[in-house]
Amino acid sequence: MTTMDHAPRQIAVKVSPAGDKLITSGANYLHMSKKDLVEEAVRFYLDARREEMQAGMRELLRELDGTRASRVAMLAGMTREELDSVGGVEEDD
Structure with a gap:
């Protein structure tokens, strides 16, 4: 019996219109996709609050x-x- 590896499906994240505008502008000026900007921003934010999360x-x-x-x-x-x-x-x- 063989199993098929499935790529994880992408999940839409809902943000406010103002948040979307910030993401769009930031991604444009940083020459990156909105997806990459959001992923990097979340990673940075969680790293900055690591001690709080661990507590x-x-x-x-x-x-x-x-x-x-x-x-x-x-x-x-x-x-x-x-x-x-x-x-x-x-x-x-």
Whole structure:
């Protein structure tokens, strides 16, 4: 059995008309495509905010303690206390 490798499909990103105007102007003056400009800008922005993102990930991992209750609370957008106040969940054996 053979599998076919599919190229990832491109995803459209919606921006405001003002944002599109900025992207179009920037891409024109930098002699690059709008797609390349947006990809490079996102990469630059995320790199500049890497420490903030890592702090958020560390906080998220602190909330996940390996229990079913922590997973359910996170998925439901609740605190453990809120989950417990509505009956909680049974833990795996």
